[in-house]
Amino acid sequence: MLVLDIGEVAERSGVPPSTLRYYEEIGLISSRGRHGLRRQFDADVLLKLSLVGMGKAAGFSLAEIAAVFGQDGRPELPRDQLRARASELQRQILELRMLRDVLRHVADCPAPSHLECPTFRKLMQAAPRRSLVYHPSRERKAGGGKIARRR
Structure with missing residues (x-):
């Protein structure tokens, strides 16, 4: 599976690294670890970030968006x-x-x-x-x- 560091995720998604760290802190996304000081993410984080962005654009709160992702991280659409x-x-x-x-x-x-x-x-x-x-x-x-x- 393709692994991206936080800078690549930020560049590809348009989401600043500080926001990515916050999203990880509140459980919206998760990194697979670090390479040196840089967080590493599976490439599917880009799809998840797209869903988060769409949810925010539609007026859903981050808490409502987080509830969409089940325990396994897969979306359970309400x-x-x-x-x-x-x-x-x-x-x-x-x-x-x-x-x-x-x-x-x-x-x-x-x-x-x-x-x-x-x-x-x-x-x-x-x-x-x-x-x-x-x-x-x-x-x-x-x-x-x-x-x-x-x-």
Whole structure:
């Protein structure tokens, strides 16, 4: 079996060595040992890292991703959770498409006031109500909730 050192794994996967060490510490991946001071991994770690990356991109926590890997390190896919997450992503895609359409219309609309534009009004009525609810946690993630002022 092909063996890769931590630098090769980092280069091939795009995952920094510090993250690889952390993933090993929490049990997401495992090395087969060391050659000198450098950790050595079986080549199949690259596939596992791809699954971790996909899970993170889909919004799963590292703990949720770790639970997918059984005791033997093989994935035990929680199909119901994956279906639920796919449905949530589909809802987000629809909301983002609507937001994209509104922004494009606002940018290109020739009406003197958008409030007078019938297309804009239809788009605003169709906008999902959920996105209009204030979420302080979203504000903190987006920069502390402070509004920049022009001077």
